[in-house]
Amino acid sequence: MALQKSPGQKRKSMVRTVCILVFLILTYFLSNYYSRANNESLSWIENHQALDAEVVALREEEEEYRGRKGKKRYRTNYYIDYQFNYEDEDFESSAEVSKGIYSQYKQGQPIEVWFPEGDIYGHVLAQNAQRDVENNTPVGNLIQAAPITIGICLVLYWILSFLFVRESKKALPEGFYTETSWLDIDDNYLVALEGDELVYFDIPKKQASTAQSAYQAGKSPEEIYHLCKPDTAARIPLNEINSLSSDHNSDVITIKHGDKTHSVEFLNQTVKAHALERIEKQLPETMDYQHIQRSRLQATLPSLVIAILLIGLIYWLDSFIFRAIVGFIGLTSVAPNLLSKLISPTETRLWEKVEETSVEHA
Numbered sequence: 001m002a003l004q005k006s007p008g009q010k011r012k013s014m015v016r017t018v019c020i021l022v023f024l025i026l027t028y029f030l031s032n033y034y035s036r037a038n039n040e041s042l043s044w045i046e047n048h049q050a051l052d053a054e055v056v057a058l059r060e061e062e063e064e065y066r067g068r069k070g071k072k073r074y075r076t077n078y079y080i081d082y083q084f085n086y087e088d089e090d091f092e093s094s095a096e097v098s099k100g101i102y103s104q105y106k107q108g109q110p111i112e113v114w115f116p117e118g119d120i121y122g123h124v125l126a127q128n129a130q131r132d133v134e135n136n137t138p139v140g141n142l143i144q145a146a147p148i149t150i151g152i153c154l155v156l157y158w159i160l161s162f163l164f165v166r167e168s169k170k171a172l173p174e175g176f177y178t179e180t181s182w183l184d185i186d187d188n189y190l191v192a193l194e195g196d197e198l199v200y201f202d203i204p205k206k207q208a209s210t211a212q213s214a215y216q217a218g219k220s221p222e223e224i225y226h227l228c229k230p231d232t233a234a235r236i237p238l239n240e241i242n243s244l245s246s247d248h249n250s251d252v253i254t255i256k257h258g259d260k261t262h263s264v265e266f267l268n269q270t271v272k273a274h275a276l277e278r279i280e281k282q283l284p285e286t287m288d289y290q291h292i293q294r295s296r297l298q299a300t301l302p303s304l305v306i307a308i309l310l311i312g313l314i315y316w317l318d319s320f321i322f323r324a325i326v327g328f329i330g331l332t333s334v335a336p337n338l339l340s341k342l343i344s345p346t347e348t349r350l351w352e353k354v355e356e357t358s359v360e361h362a
Contacts, residue, residue, distance in 0.1 A: 003209070004175030004216055006267060008186040015160045023153040030145035031138070038136045044116035045129055052110040053084035056092070058102060078102035082111055086120050095125045172270050175216045182275050183215050184267040191264055191275065192221035194235075196282050198255070200264050201225060201233035234262055238282040241353070246276055248347040249340060253279075276349075283351055292348040299345035303338040310334060 005013070059079040064072060078099055083092045105111060115123035134140075176183045181192035188203040190211070199221060203211045207228040214224050225233065242256040251272050255262040266272035310330040314323050 003212055004173070006173055006176055006185050008267075012161065015157060018160065019153045019157045022156060023149055026149040026152060027142060027145050030149055031141040034141040034144050035136070035138070038132070038141065042129075042133055042136060044122070045114065045133060047117050048114045048129070049117055050112055050114050050126065051084060051086065053082040053091075053113045055080060055105050055107055055109045055111050056083050057081040057107060058105065059094075060102075080105060080111065080125070082113070082125075084113060089120075091120070091123070093123070095128060097125065097128065098131070101125075101127050171268060172274060173267070176267055177271055177274060180278065181215075181221050182266050182271055183212065184265055184271075185212050186267060187265055189265055190215070190221060190224060191266065193278060193282065194221070196238050198236045198238055198264070198279060198282075199234070200262075201228075201230040203228050203230060236262060238279065239284050241283075243350065243352045244279070244283065245348055245350045246272070248349075249344060280351075284353075286354055287351045288354050290348075290350045290352070292350060294346045294348075296342055296345050299341040300338055303334055303341060307334050307338060 057080075059081065061077045061079065063075050063077055065075065066072065076099075078097050078101075079094055080097050080102065081092070081094045083090065085091070112126035113123045114126045114129050115121075135144075176185065180194075181190065183190050185208060188205055188208050188211075189200065190203060191198070191200040193199075203224075211224050211228050214227055219227070236255060236257050240257060242258070244253060244255050246253045249269065251266045251269050253264050253266075253272060253276060255264060266275055307330060310326055314326050314330075317323050317326065
């Protein structure tokens with residue numbers, strides 16, 4: 001049976017497709033650009049002049065760099081220092097070479113140098129020039145372009161995912177809820193009502209597809225739990241909780257039980273509302289219920305404070321790049337939240353346990 005995808009999964013697939021298409025298009029045009037640029041920069045080789053230089057020294061230098069995961073790595077760079085005389089003028093130079101070229105020479109040996117006709121100052125080692133010509137192929141230009149376009153598309157994927165891969169607030173998607181359970185596949189989370197207890201657990205990322213398939217095949221939360229073996233899980237007796245709160249513009253309900261506070265997350269606000277209707281029926285009738293409506297100022301004040309702090313940080317920073325990063329965070333995260341709460345101020349539904357008080361009679 002084919003998996004039913006959540007709105008977030010569908011948008012993520014669309015973003016991934018867009019990024020792959022952008023990668024292919026950018027790589028094609030960038031590799032063509034490199035091809036034209038390389039052809040132009042190497043055109044002098046066809047009518048080059050040559051002379052013999054003398055190897056003065058061979059050097060190895062160890063370079064430290066950071067790997068993909070930020071770990072320190074080391075590599076060895078190889079250099080040949082050489083000298084020659086041209087029209088009674090002495091020249092000394094150095095060139096980085098491959099390990100293969102480096103191993104072919106010893107101090108005092110001759111080494112061939114090429115230079116454009118009439119331009120001795122543009123000289124290069126002949127083997128380096130030959131290597132550049134050999135690498136100037138469609139495949140070589142693609143390899144040269146790919147790291148740049150991959151980096152661009154990864155940034156594009158992150159931005160598009162941040163902006164667009166979000167749950168539809170009004171959707172109640174088939175395959176992600178039953179009368180007593182709710183699957184948040186975007187955050188790898190399962191919530192269920194079992195009798196008078198609320199159960200929730202994280203789904204390991206590697207098991208997400210398996211859990212989704214099992215859930216949509218009608219497997220019980222208990223079966224999915226044993227299938228996934230999550231690291232974290234909680235079981236909350238609803239008749240023992242101290243309080244439960246839910247903001248109308250959030251997909252999370254907050255439950256205080258004993259000395260712990262549980263944040264129970266759902267796929268979106270509509271799925272949360274569906275779950276809350278059923279959870280509410282399991283709450284003790286003795287709990288005090290309040291519907292708290294905040295003014296626009298009260299609702300927007302936290303976001304407004306953060307926005308002011310970000311503006312101050314942008315003013316304080318000297319680096320354009322850091323300013324751009326802080327500005328992006330403000331525009332994509334703080335501004336939408338501020339605008340949303342300005343249009344629709346936060347409303348909170350709150351159930352609290354009424355503390356029993358003892359009355360002494362004289």
